[in-house]
Amino acid sequence: MSTLKARIKDVAREAGVSVATVSRVLTGGPVSTQLRDKVDAAIRATGYRPNLSARRLRSQHSRTIGLIVSDIRNPFFTAVSRAVEDAAYEAGMRVILCNTDENPEKEAMYLRLMQEERVTGLIFAPTRTSAEALSQTALDFPAVLIDRVGPPGLHDAVVLDNAAAAHTLVLHLMEQGYRRIGGLFGNTSTTGIERHAGFAAALATRGLPAPARFVPPTADAGEAELLDWMQSADRPDALIASNGQLLLGVARAVRRLGLSMPHDLAVAGFDNETWTGLVGPGLTVIEQPVHEIGTTAMSLLFDRLQRPGGPARKMVLSGRPILRGSTGARLRAVAN
Amino acid sequence: MSTLKARIKDVAREAGVSVATVSRVLTGGPVSTQLRDKVDAAIRATGYRPNLSARRLRSQHSRTIGLIVSDIRNPFFTAVSRAVEDAAYEAGMRVILCNTDENPEKEAMYLRLMQEERVTGLIFAPTRTSAEALSQTALDFPAVLIDRVGPPGLHDAVVLDNAAAAHTLVLHLMEQGYRRIGGLFGNTSTTGIERHAGFAAALATRGLPAPARFVPPTADAGEAELLDWMQSADRPDALIASNGQLLLGVARAVRRLGLSMPHDLAVAGFDNETWTGLVGPGLTVIEQPVHEIGTTAMSLLFDRLQRPGGPARKMVLSGRPILRGSTGARLRAVAN
DNA sequence: CTGAAAGCGCTTACAG
């Protein structure tokens, strides 16, 4: 028989050994070659597959990583998730993925789920609300924050050097001749704040104004905001979008308004998504090391599990500027 | 105390009731209001959270859905996954997601994992190799195939009307004046085969040749193949790409060769990914009802769980053609 | 409605 009904007890009977011996074969314990062969044969004969729930309960190890992000459809999180999952399965662990839609209530709910699953560790991209709440909540497992930071010194984190990256983009735009540089930032995470800081600082070095707008980090919000902005008095001649979703909204608005990049509006943003290289003259972006963010988060987590205690570590990874046509040099008005 | 150490036994002691009563409160069994209040208070006082592994083991219900796709980074699967996850959490179930990279060995491995997790049901996009193997393997849980079909009559499935969709695209291209219409198809799934069939059938109605190339369903393979094709003798004047990854490769090749759509090459494809509306004149595509594919798969699964037995059902959903500039009318050579 | 007891399928000291 090879139904799923086979338990370790059935294998033991089939092999003529104790359940302890079967268990040892399964977990790589010390067993004589002779018995091991018998057990292996019995496993094949019965079609036995261990019951992971029982194993987890008894061993008190869930071998499970929680992964909480805002939306797996955001390509940044898609890529990070894939890296996390690969690393997890590699290490014999499994992943529980949750989408919060930047909703603090969902975050709280999934945090409870993580407790109930007795996860080994958590990788978490919190909203600002939840990030602050983290200082109150004592988690029963180590957590590594990604993309966004929490209360200082409390959790390990892997983030981009956001201020530096935004600074680089602004510097580039200024070098290209732009002076009215606007910024569109997400309003739900610390990331938007940090990128805004770098943006404002760079413009301050030249005494330029730093018009900024904060919106929900979605394509729709970005599109609507830019449509409004471009029809207002303080219309910018260059724009920075602080993440891939907002940048997508900007690209849509540009298309809808029939603007030409960079002539009517220079555009730069974050996240080297597939489409950024294919649109118009190509969009200048900061590429995030998405895969490395995922693997680094897992490394920090495994590290923390092996050596609990010790100070919180923040890994700050650099983005890579990819300069494309959307930030080509500004054409000066011809003297006439 | 509010550590995770609290077990049902601790709550019972705190509330002055039996563990059975606590369990009944937890699972919504019949308990007097008086005791229920005591237990609720004790749960709050102890910070108790149920242990899902224990619950699963004892109740023999994992409340878990397995989801096996080729790569979560493929936007089609990203969207389907999100729909599946939302439906699952809605129903109090959790999802185990696995990426197979179109690799039959990984598929077999994850299928074993599903057994060990004792999943309630499975949603699976198999390669052709695994789809065939499915006729041999008896699974211990119901499975719903998505995007691709398996052995006839064996499993529920949710698929696009692939042949009809490809037929529609070819018809449109012929109406626009194109006659040398090539097709680029994925070679790992039944989907590519079905789309090729519709493609060939449509061209046959006008007695036109149906030059087709089968490649791995990746952007790189698509790009390389089109670069080669466009430099060959049988260079097409219109092209169909059978999925979003291949279409992306095509878009890259078009850009690299400096071709103008539709003048140098008309392009149509599958999957209405974000970028398809933003590239050049916009790409004509068949939009798949990605969200509905996910929710329908879950419905079929829940249905099957409630009423086992009964014939396998195949849900065939229609794609929606989105006509854009990439398939604009062919400019005839001017008589001179 | 309530409690005492059995048992889900494993792993892991303990003793030999």
Added chain:
DNA sequence: CTGAAAGCGCTTACAG
């Protein structure tokens, strides 16, 4: 190296 026994944290008949 091997086996008998305890027990992980729950749920669920069973009896009252």
